Amino acid sequence: MRDSRRFSSYFIPTLKEDPREAEIPSHKLMIRAGMIRRLASGVYEFLPLGWKVVRKIEAIIREELNAIGAQEIIMSALQPKELWEESGRWELYGPELMRLKDRGGREFCLGPTHEEVVTRIVAENIKSYRQLPFSLYQFQMKFRDEIRPRFGIMRAREFYMKDSYSFDLTEEGCRNSYDKHYEAYKKIFTRCGLDYAIVEADTGNIGGEYSHEFMVLSSIGEEAVVVCSCGYGANTEMASYSIVEKSSDLEESSEEKEPVEVNTPGLSSIEEITGFMKMPAERFIKTLIYKTEKGLIAALIRGDAELNERLLKAAVGVEDLTMASPEEIQEATGAPLGFSGPLGIKVPIYADTEILSMKNAVSGANIKDYHLKNINPGRDFTPEWSGNLRLVRAGDLCPECSSELKILRGIEVGHTFLLGNRYSAPMQANYTDEKGDEKEIVMGCYGIGVSRLAAAAIEQHHDEYGIIWPTAIAPFEAVIIQIADDAESAAAGLYADLKEEYDILWDDRKESPGVKFKDAQLIGIPVQMILGKQFLKDGRVEVVFRSTGEKQYLLPEEIAGILKKHLRGK
RNA sequence: CGGGAAGUGGCUCAGUUUGGUAGAGCACUCGCUUUGGGAGCGAGGGGACGCAGGUUCAAAUCCUGUCUUCCCGACCA
16 A cells, blocks of 8 residues: 655654754654654654654564464553463563553553463463464554663653464474564564574563574664674573683793782772782682572682673572672671682682683682782682683684674564463463363464664664665655756656555655755655756756665656666566 | 753753843744755744742842753663
8 A cells, every 4th residue: 555645745844953862863863854752751652754664664564474374463552460460470570560550449551562461362262272373463552661761762661562472282383383483573674674683582571481582783782692604693691602712811820829818908899909900800700699599609700701690590500699798798708798709718609611721810818808819720719610601702602603703782673482381371371182181372472673673774774864764664665856846747747657656755845955855865765856957958857866876867757667676676 | 770961932052150030043924035955135923941949139040859851870571
């Protein structure tokens, strides 16, 4: 369905200056181009141009999901507390859940996601193995009371999302549904013109077995992702790696010296100590005390590394892991926060692999205001356990192909989860199999942040003049810029010829040429067709492509062919 | 929640240090001119300075409180 418009009667309030509230390109440009406006922090309205882009993305997603057999529904945004208590998430989800009461005092939330609702629907209506498998999806505004909304619609409290849910008889069937969504997602993001990476991810609040994030690569991305040229990808928490032994780590002093106490009054952070002792952070052992359900433990990582709590949890074999309080640190080490070290500590030690090869290292002395030099692992202390504990670093080696890993930043636009029975079990979404046995439905869920995707696309496609839309999601595919008044009837003719086949914006405003050129660039319409001086001289239209700046002078009858080639790839 | 910055016509900002009831550019209205890169000239309309309280003869300006917004961090599918 094409939707062509005349500029003079279409609501596009463009702005000449950057709005004060915006910091990043996509946020500035969406406001300047008249796509969105802010109502409150993290709450935005979509104006015609912005909504049109969202609807185009939506259409692509709908096509690809229908192609894998998923069925579109729409669920309620308002959800009763009881439903969330069944899944246990009324408590678990925390303050991010937007809660409210009706006049009778009954409690509700505005849906941040719809696992509970959809599982209820399926639990109530599916009884037999004959009715499975199938998938449902919807487009809807989601609500999350983000601690800090950011970057316009990039991280909003109310945002437009597509969420799908698959229902299968078996785990194997669920993997199949998962793969179908995974493949559909690849097509969707490719069609939207995005440069993206797929990474292994943690399942977080949603729960479940495993998951992938679809990340649009961008320097403003809020999450770091680890990628390899071989196709391996993971977020930093999930990334595995093998370590390169750098000779410089060992060269410093190969001969093991005797431990020496050093007075370091009031110096507790790695930064302070490295400055004081004039040694690089690589020579330090960072000793972190954690509290777990099995009691207090110590984790050792090199001074320049960051701990990966997911790995530590797995190493210790615990569910709960939190940083110890100053009192607990005193209990574990006999010294205050900032002076912990591996020697003489009273709790089990879990050491990162890198620690084992360190020579004459420095760490806390477990005595207030003292550190210890010349610590040699193995000789001076022996960890209960050792293995990888730190977060991946750029330059670590890929677990699959051993090339060096790169760390990039990404905007999460899609996330797929294999849920298993996370919701079907507590909410009793069961079916009866061939043998008459009752079984739990195996579920998957799959989200795409539609409004965020629009912003992410702008982050990847813009220049100093404005947006450069990928043609598939551009609000208009081409704009007729009518400059000379004498060209009006010709512009009208061109518009009439093209408007059924393409989304055409006809800039028929009584504005100066500069205004029209600037607006066309700002809004980022892929093809500009200019009727001005040149047209009056020899009847040829100046066709300019937004992405390359390339110009062609064409007769009106030649234009349809060019648009077909450029916009439809035919 | 911790740290930082900011709220002055529709928009972007100046004025606050050194109190004396407000200004620019853009936008808007009317007229004339102009028509290939956010037009020119002329004439107009529009704000009492986020809100509340206080100091003062006098507050956009000083003090106190409060609300809102943005940025960094913590946190979070």
